[in-house]
Amino acid sequence: MIFATAGHVDHGKTTLIKAITGVNTAHLPEEKKRGMTIDLGYAYWPQPDGSSIGFIDVPGHEKFLGNMLAGVGGINHALLVVACDDGVMAQTREHLAILRLAGCQCVTAVLTKADRVDEQRVTEVALDVEAELHRQGWFDTPLFITAANEGRSIPELQTYLQQLHQKTADHQNQQQRFRLAIDRVFHVKGVGIVVTGTALAGKVALNEPLWLTGADSVVRVRGIHRQNQQSEFAQAGDRVALNLAGDIDKTNITRGDWLLSEKPFAAATRVIVELTCDSVIKHWQPVHLYHGASHITGRVSLLTEQGKAPLLAELILDTPLWLVDDDRLILRDISARETLASARVIRLVSPRRGKRQPEFIEWLRSLCAAKDELSHLKLQLPNGELDLNGYGWSRQLTSYALENLLSQVELVRVGNLALSAFKAQVAKERLVQILEDFHEVHSDQIGVSKARLKRMALPTMSESLVFKLINELLIDERIKQTRGWLHMPQHGLVFDREQQQIWQQVSGLFPRADSWWVRDLAAETKHDEGVLRSVMKKAAQMGLVTAIVRDRYYSREQIEQFAELILHYCIEKGAITAADFRNELGVGRKLAIQILEFFDKSGFTRRKGDEHFLRDKDIFIE
Numbered sequence: 001m002i003f004a005t006a007g008h009v010d011h012g013k014t015t016l017i018k019a020i021t022g023v024n025t026a027h028l029p030e031e032k033k034r035g036m037t038i039d040l041g042y043a044y045w046p047q048p049d050g051s052s053i054g055f056i057d058v059p060g061h062e063k064f065l066g067n068m069l070a071g072v073g074g075i076n077h078a079l080l081v082v083a084c085d086d087g088v089m090a091q092t093r094e095h096l097a098i099l100r101l102a103g104c105q106c107v108t109a110v111l112t113k114a115d116r117v118d119e120q121r122v123t124e125v126a127l128d129v130e131a132e133l134h135r136q137g138w139f140d141t142p143l144f145i146t147a148a149n150e151g152r153s154i155p156e157l158q159t160y161l162q163q164l165h166q167k168t169a170d171h172q173n174q175q176q177r178f179r180l181a182i183d184r185v186f187h188v189k190g191v192g193i194v195v196t197g198t199a200l201a202g203k204v205a206l207n208e209p210l211w212l213t214g215a216d217s218v219v220r221v222r223g224i225h226r227q228n229q230q231s232e233f234a235q236a237g238d239r240v241a242l243n244l245a246g247d248i249d250k251t252n253i254t255r256g257d258w259l260l261s262e263k264p265f266a267a268a269t270r271v272i273v274e275l276t277c278d279s280v281i282k283h284w285q286p287v288h289l290y291h292g293a294s295h296i297t298g299r300v301s302l303l304t305e306q307g308k309a310p311l312l313a314e315l316i317l318d319t320p321l322w323l324v325d326d327d328r329l330i331l332r333d334i335s336a337r338e339t340l341a342s343a344r345v346i347r348l349v350s351p352r353r354g355k356r357q358p359e360f361i362e363w364l365r366s367l368c369a370a371k372d373e374l375s376h377l378k379l380q381l382p383n384g385e386l387d388l389n390g391y392g393w394s395r396q397l398t399s400y401a402l403e404n405l406l407s408q409v410e411l412v413r414v415g416n417l418a419l420s421a422f423k424a425q426v427a428k429e430r431l432v433q434i435l436e437d438f439h440e441v442h443s444d445q446i447g448v449s450k451a452r453l454k455r456m457a458l459p460t461m462s463e464s465l466v467f468k469l470i471n472e473l474l475i476d477e478r479i480k481q482t483r484g485w486l487h488m489p490q491h492g493l494v495f496d497r498e499q500q501q502i503w504q505q506v507s508g509l510f511p512r513a514d515s516w517w518v519r520d521l522a523a524e525t526k527h528d529e530g531v532l533r534s535v536m537k538k539a540a541q542m543g544l545v546t547a548i549v550r551d552r553y554y555s556r557e558q559i560e561q562f563a564e565l566i567l568h569y570c571i572e573k574g575a576i577t578a579a580d581f582r583n584e585l586g587v588g589r590k591l592a593i594q595i596l597e598f599f600d601k602s603g604f605t606r607r608k609g610d611e612h613f614l615r616d617k618d619i620f621i622e
Contacts, residue, residue, distance in 0.1 A: 001165040002054040002198065002227075002239050003108075006095035007081035009059070012112035012148060014041065016081055017055045019148040020158055021045040025057040040183060042196075042239065044228035052227035053165050054239040056198075058095075069098060069290040069330055075198070076237075077106040077164065080129070083113045084145075087125045088132050094339055097278055100136050101342030103328055108142045109133065110157065115147035173236045176396040178202030178210070178261035179324075180240060181292030185253045188243075192222070193250055195259065196241045197293065201396055202261055203235040204242075212248065213264065213322055214257035219246035256294035258322050265393035267320035270350040272303070273329070273343035274368050275311040281331070281340055289343075290330040291321055300331070303356055303364075310368045312361065314350045315343060323348060325376075325394045348394050373397070373405050381409065381420040385465055388416045412472075414464040428469050431457045432478060432488075439491055444537040444547045447487030449619040452603035483543050483556075484619045491541055502527060502535045503544075510545065511555035515591070518551040548598040562595060563604060563620035566612070575611035 005013040018024050025041025041057035056075065078099050082092055099107060109129050114122050122145055133141045142160065146153040184196040204210065204221060212219045223243030226234040234240040242259065258264075275281065283302045288295065301314040315329070323329075329343045346367050354360055363379065370376040373395065380386055392402050406413075410421035419427070434457040438448055448456070454466040470486065473479045480489050495503055505525050509516065518536055522529040536553055539545045545553045554562075565584055569576045582592035596612050599605045604619045605612040 001077070001168045002056060002075055002237065003161065004056040004075040004078045005058055005081055006078050006099055006107075008083070008086065008089035008091040008095075011081050011083040011086065011089075011092075013079075013081045014057050015148045016079070016110060016112055016146065017041075017043050017057050019146075019151065019154050020161070021053075021055060025055070042228075044239075046229075047162065047165065050229075051165070052229050053161060054227045056239070069102075069295070075104060077108070078104050080107050080109045080133075082109065082111055082125060082129050084111050084117045084122050084125050085113055088128045093132060096132060096136050097339050098330060100138075101276060101278070101328070101330055101339070103342075107133065107138050108144070108160070111143065111145045112148060114145050114152060115150055168237075173201035173396075174203065175398065175401060176201035176236070177398055178204045178259070179396065180204075180242070180259040181294075182214075182253060182257045182259065183255050183293040185250060185255070187250050191243055193244045193248060193253070194223075194241055195244060195253060196239070197259070199234055199236050199238045199240050200292075201236045202398075203233060204261065205233040208261075210242075210244075211260045211263045212244070212246070212253065212257065213260065214254055215246075215248045215252035217247060218263075219244045219248055219259075221245075256292065258292070260322075262393075264322050265390050266348075268323040268345075268348050269317050269320050271315050271317070271323060271345050272347040272350050272355070272364060273313055273315055274346055275300075275313050275331075275341050275343055277306075277311065277341040279333075279338060279340045280306060281313075286334040287340065288332040288334065288336050289315070289317065289321075290332070291323065291327060294319075294321060296321065297334070304361060310365060312346070312364055312368075313343070314355065324396050348390075373401075374408055377405055377409060381411075381418075381423070384419070384423060385462055386418045388413075388418055412465070412468060414462075414468045417462050417465050419465055424469060427458055427461065427466070428473055428478075431466075431470060431473060433457075435479060435486060435488055439488060444540045444550070446482060446541050446543045446546075447485035447491065449484065449603040449616055450486060451616045451619075452601075453486055455603070485543065487541070495535075495538060495542075499535050499538055502532065503539060506532070506535065506539075507544070510553075511558045513558075515548065515552050515554050518553070521553075546598075548594050552594070560620055563599070563617075566596075566599060566605060567614060567617055570605075570612075570614040575608075575613045576605075577610050577612070 005017065007013055014025050021043040023043035025043050043055040043057065045053040047053060080096060082088060111122065111125055111129065126143060126145065129143065130141070144153050144157045146157060148154065178199065179201045180197045180199050182195045182197045186194055188194050206221055206224060208221050209218050210221060221242055222245040224231045224234050225241040226238040281300055281302070285300050287298060287300055289298050296317060296319040298315055298317045301316060303312040303314060323345050325345055325348065327345045330339065331341045331343060332339050346364060366379055367376065370379060376395070380391065388402065397405065406418065412419045412421065412424040431453060435448070435453060438456070450467055450470055453470065454463060458466050474481055477489065479486055506521060509521065509524065518533050519529055522532045525532065533551065536545065540547050540553070543556055545555055546559045547553050566576055569580065569584070578589060578592045578596055581596055582589050585592065596605070600607045600612060602619055603616050606615040
């Protein structure tokens with residue numbers, strides 16, 4: 001278990017820890033010279049069962065509040081230290097406010113320097129401390145009156161802390177991915193680079209790989225000390241020192257960097273948060289932001305009005321941070337003199353538009369109220385396809401936890417993408433409807449390619465998901481596929497007797513190097529032009545011929561030869577132009593353009609400027 005101190009400067013935090021543990025946490029020469037904590041100090045108290053109780057000694061001076069904030073991150077129990085001679089002071093209140101805003105659940109009050117005042121003063125200070133604790137939301141807080149120089153009440157405090165240590169349950173974040181915010185880095189001769197921090201979540205073991213954000217690379221855990229004891233592993237709630245191996249240098253690592261079990265998805269620059277305010281925050285107010293061991297600046301863009309709960313805002317970060325859902329940031333005014341609020345991360349990505357629309361705000365309120373992972377997931381699914389990599393990162397779910405969660409809902413999945421069963425059904429109906437509409441407009445064409453149907457029906461959805469939905473429609477026989485073309489089952493694929501007789505006469509005229517116009521075929525075969533037009537449309541639906549423009553047909557074999565020519569030309573040259581195609585075929589420029597435009601529309605090629613690039617060869621090339 002780890003305890004952090006809190007309290008005004010010179011109220012005896014370091015002396016108290018030394019009395020409890022026998023360790024002087026002042027490690028900097030300037031701290032020893034000035035008798036004041038400047039940076040974070042650490043002490044460990046070995047226990048009879050082989051475990052150890054850790055203490056983080058934070059500076060009390062306002063100038064070093066940033067260091068204090070780095071020390072209390074992820075700590076669930078704090079020792080509020082108040083000197084009996086001074087009583088409750090400015091930093092006492094601010095440190096207590098920071099603990100509350102940071103989500104610290106438990107506080108124990110310790111009055112120090114009781115030997116310097118009379119009993120009446122001790123009683124007064126005790127009442128003031130209790131009143132301040134009540135005001136900030138802590139009730140029935142244990143309180144100890146000590147005098148470290150005399151050892152007064154130190155044994156009782158030690159016994160109390162040991163009892164808390166023995167009762168400590170598993171950390172609530174132990175089932176998440178491993179995360180450690182680095183607050184110190186140094187080089188040990190003969191050992192190498194060592195970093196320290198508090199494990200905020202998850203578990204790590206010897207020789208496991210971790211991602212180091214500062215170096216943007218993988219490192220290996222060569223050694224572990226948890227609570228100042230050599231160990232095979234470390235887990236959430238531990239004070240940890242890790243000996244790292246890898247292609248890194250001490251200069252690559254600074255306070256505020258992270259060690260993570262997996263490569264992070266993306267650093268956050270604009271996030272949506274729920275604010276808990278101690279002071280009124282104005283729209284677009286510049287602030288100091290503290291997260292983990294990082295300290296940056298940014299701005300607050302309010303999304304809802306003050307006084308309405310929850311108070312929602314967008315944080316615009318001047319420096320990207322490695323944030324995840326439910327992380328807490330502390331906000332201070334831009335002069336760094338006043339603690340304003342805490343911000344709980346609700347969404348790692350803020351939309352460019354519509355963030356103040358009532359529907360979106362109501363959805364954000366539902367996210368704020370979600371108490372478990374299943375409820376949170378069910379709120380995400382109606383938005384459409386879900387990137388499981390991004391979702392797993394934002395929720396810090398292990399692979400096992402993510403799979404277990406996904407098994408509780410009906411989904412369509414392709415790789416790292418997921419779509420709710422309801423949204424998938426809506427998308428399928430859209431695909432079918434668009435295909436039916438296509439047949440009404442282009443009755444002389446057999447159908448469309450998968451890629452083209454995707455662009456027409458679901459242009460913003462991932463291709464892999466759409467293709468899976470199309471394949472399911474094919475399996476269910478709601479649509480059919482003929483030689484790569486998608487079409488409706490009822491799309492006419494059979495000649496009647498009269499049409500069959502006409503087609504037998506017409507088919508002998510195909511293939512040939514040139515195309516046939518319907519009017520020329522009618523003149524050649526002595527059939528009515530309208531009747532022949534119907535036969536050719538049916539033949540196109542059956543895939544026997546292809547209309548490159550209305551009423552102008554090539555045989556299927558000729559179209560496949562054109563496709564082969566384009567394929568080989570694009571493979572060799574990268575792209576083909578109308579001039580290239582005209583020269584290869586020996587036809588006029590107008591006809592070359594018509595043929596190439598047909599291949600563009602079908603999805604076989606894509607035009608960019610004067611060039612046509614290969615897009616989906618599977619449409620015509622088997």
